[in-house]
Each structure stands twice: as C-alpha cells, then as structure tokens.
Amino acid sequence: VTAHATALVQTAPEKFDFRELPFPDPLPPGAAIIRVEACGICASDIDAFEGTDIDIARMGDRRFPRITGHEIVGVVERLGPPTKLRSGLQEGDRVGIGPKVSCGACEACLRGEMTHCTGFEYPQPSYGFIPTWVEPGLWGGYSTHVYAHPRTALYPFDADVDPLDATLWNALGGGIQWAVRNTGTTLGSTVAILGSGQRGLACAVAARAAGASQVVVTGLTRDEHKLALAREFGVDAAVDVEKESIVDIGRELTGDRGFDVVVDTTPLASQPLIDAVEIVRPGGVISTVGIKLSGVSDFPIDRVTTKGLTIVGGKPATHEAYAQAAAFIQEGRFPIGRMRTHVFGFDRLPEAIATLRGDDPSRKAINVVVTPTMS
Numbered sequence: 001v002t003a004h005a006t007a008l009v010q011t012a013p014e015k016f017d018f019r020e021l022p023f024p025d026p027l028p029p030g031a032a033i034i035r036v037e038a039c040g041i042c043a044s045d046i047d048a049f050e051g052t053d054i055d056i057a058r059m060g061d062r063r064f065p066r067i068t069g070h071e072i073v074g075v076v077e078r079l080g081p082p083t084k085l086r087s088g089l090q091e092g093d094r095v096g097i098g099p100k101v102s103c104g105a106c107e108a109c110l111r112g113e114m115t116h117c118t119g120f121e122y123p124q125p126s127y128g129f130i131p132t133w134v135e136p137g138l139w140g141g142y143s144t145h146v147y148a149h150p151r152t153a154l155y156p157f158d159a160d161v162d163p164l165d166a167t168l169w170n171a172l173g174g175g176i177q178w179a180v181r182n183t184g185t186t187l188g189s190t191v192a193i194l195g196s197g198q199r200g201l202a203c204a205v206a207a208r209a210a211g212a213s214q215v216v217v218t219g220l221t222r223d224e225h226k227l228a229l230a231r232e233f234g235v236d237a238a239v240d241v242e243k244e245s246i247v248d249i250g251r252e253l254t255g256d257r258g259f260d261v262v263v264d265t266t267p268l269a270s271q272p273l274i275d276a277v278e279i280v281r282p283g284g285v286i287s288t289v290g291i292k293l294s295g296v297s298d299f300p301i302d303r304v305t306t307k308g309l310t311i312v313g314g315k316p317a318t319h320e321a322y323a324q325a326a327a328f329i330q331e332g333r334f335p336i337g338r339m340r341t342h343v344f345g346f347d348r349l350p351e352a353i354a355t356l357r358g359d360d361p362s363r364k365a366i367n368v369v370v371t372p373t374m375s
C-alpha cells in the first residue's frame with residue numbers, strides 16, 4: 001500500500017519535476033485522498049504552465065512549487081474520520097473535485113459567494129494553483145493522488161461513467177454559469193456564442209439544454225473542426241467569421257431583433273466584444289468570458305447605454321453550475337465526450353499543453369485530458 005503520491009511539480013514557468021509527496025497521516029476528519037483518474041486542461045492551465053497566471057501579481061515566485069491541473073476526476077482511496085458533510089462518501093466512490101476551497105466564514109462566503117472567498121490560508125484557493133507549501137501539498141491534478149480538504153466540494157459520478165468524459169463537468173459547469181445562470185437563458189431564448197473552443201462549445205450545450213430556441217456559435221477558419229462539432233451538437237448556425245459577418249447573420253437569423261444573450265468566450269480579440277454590442281437586442285445581456293489581456297479601444301459604450309444592455313463578467317462557476325453539469329454528464333444522454341480529441345500521460349504535459357494551445361493546428365484539438373500514467 002503506497003502512502004505517497006507521485007506528482008508532477010512545477011518549480012518555475014515551464015519547469016517541472018516528478019516528486020513524491022507523503023499522504024497526510026492521520027487524515028483530518030472529513031478529508032480524503034483521491035486517486036486521480038483523469039484531469040482536463042483548459043486555457044488557465046496554459047497560463048499556469050507558462051507562468052503567466054493571475055497569481056503572478058499577487059504571489060510572484062511564491063506560487064511555486066505547485067502541482068497544476070484543476071479539472072480533476074478520481075476515486076476515493078482513503079477517508080478521514082467521517083463528518084456530517086462526508087457521511088455518504090465511501091472508499092471507491094468516483095468524484096469530481098470542486099476546484100475552489102472556501103472557508104465558509106469570510107464576508108464573501110457569508111454572502112453566499114464562495115468563489116470569492118478570501119478566508120483560506122492562500123489568496124487564490126483553487127486546485128492547481130495552491131503551492132505545495134500549503135499542507136499537505138497535494139492540490140493539483142497532474143499527480144497520482146490529490147488531497148480533498150474537509151470543505152472541498154465533491155461531485156459524485158457512478159462507476160459506469162467514463163472518467164475522461166466526467167472531466168468535462170468542469171468545462172460544462174463554466175458553460176452553464178456563463179451562458180445560462182449569468183444571463184437568464186431559458187425556454188425560447190436566442191443565444192449567440194462567440195468562440196468555439198471547449199468553453200464556447202460548453203456554452204452552446206448548456207444554452208440548448210436550458211431550452212434556448214436558437215443557438216449560434218462563431219469561430220475562425222482554423223476552428224472548422226470545432227464548428228463542425230457545434231453543428232453535430234445541434235446548433236442552428238456555426239459561423240466562420242473570416243468568411244461571413246456575424247452582424248449580418250445575426251440580423252438575418254433574428255429578423256433584425258437581435259439576440260437575447262451574447263456570450264464572448266474569445267481570448268485576446270476585442271472585435272467580438274464590439275460585435276456583441278451590435279448583435280444583442282435592446283435590453284439584452286452580454287456575458288464576458290474570454291481574457292483579453294488588454295483594454296478594448298473604441299468600445300461603443302454609448303450603444304451599451306442607449307440599448308440598456310447588461311454586461312456580466314464570467315467569474316468562476318458556482319457550486320450550482322457544477323452540480324448541474326455533473327448531473328447532466330451522469331445522465332449520459334448527451335455525447336459530451338465527443339469534445340475530447342486527445343489524451344496524454346502526465347509525463348507528456350508539455351505536449352498536452354502545446355496540443356490544446358494549437359501549436360500544431362493539424363492536430364485539431366478541442367478538449368485535451370491528462371492521466372497519471374506514463375504516456
């Protein structure tokens with residue numbers, strides 16, 4: 001019986017070593033050791049890998065060493081003494097690990113906004129970002145095992161759910177938050193989603209599941225495989241914005257009315273945000289998700305004012321969104337796993353990151369998952 005994890009530990013931007021970290025012994029009440037089965041990669045893992053993640057401003061090099069990876073699914077291997085919160089949990093259960101740890105008592109937690117918690121011992125208490133110097137160190141998914149804190153939210157999956165599919169609960173939780181919960185998308189809503197990466201596709205799936213009558217997704221010419229999957233997922237239009245104008249198509253599809261909701265998932269580009277103001281209906285909602293790394297020049301703020309628009313920032317998904325996403329995947333009625341294009345062992349993390357980043361466009365990556373095996 002092993003009493004340690006083998007983890008890929010990040011010591012600096014783009015620098016990783018395999019290290020052995022002991023399990024905490026004894027485990028505190030309500031804590032657990034989860035044997036990792038799979039860990040998804042998203043855009044924030046690319047930032048973490050490159051060392052450009054938002055913790056750079058707050059923490060500098062004190063971010064390291066850390067185990068990255070926060071879209072974690074695994075099986076309960078050890079349990080601390082039972083608590084009321086964990087009374088239903090047993091060794092062998094498959095769970096998704098809520099990426100945020102919250103204190104339950106700071107002002108944000110007391111407002112019910114656990115994702116803005118400031119009371120944990122580390123300023124961004126998110127799996128994949130907490131350094132190993134915060135005990136017991138096992139806070140990331142690129143590891144054979146991860147520590148579930150007594151207050152970590154765990155989302156159950158049955159034994160018959162493919163753990164690779166289950167990792168998509170994280171992306172889908174984001175989609176539910178950004179395209180549904182933050183925007184009021186409901187039966188009959190018309191929704192445009194700008195960008196067709198895994199976040200955009202997750203938004204499309206969520207909007208459709210919430211009852212939207214019209215869902216449109218955009219992408220670039222190099223995103224053709226993503227637009228094709230969006231069509232397979234049943235969107236009403238998948239638009240290559242290098243060949244067609246989303247403003248013209250929006251007018252055509254909505255009969256000049258505009259979309260109830262526009263979600264901008266595109267990173268870096270500012271034109272989609274300007275387009276969003278144009279294609280959303282008066283009184284509609286724009287949901288911003290993509291990180292731009294700069295301001296938006298010539299942003300038509302007067303149009304926002306005169307159209308009476310609401311702009312809502314993405315913020316991390318809430319517990320409700322993750323719970324809905326986990327239940328949706330557990331039901332198994334939707335082929336969410338079609339998003340997955342690549343699986344790598346954790347010794348090939350640089351290649352997995354490069355694949356998701358699109359360094360080699362011929363790989364046509366959408367969702368990339370890492371498993372704690374050697375290739």
Ligand SMILES: [Zn+2]
Nearest residue numbers: 041042044071
């Ligand atoms: Zn993520």
Ligand SMILES: [Zn+2]
Nearest residue numbers: 103106109117
């Ligand atoms: Zn708190």
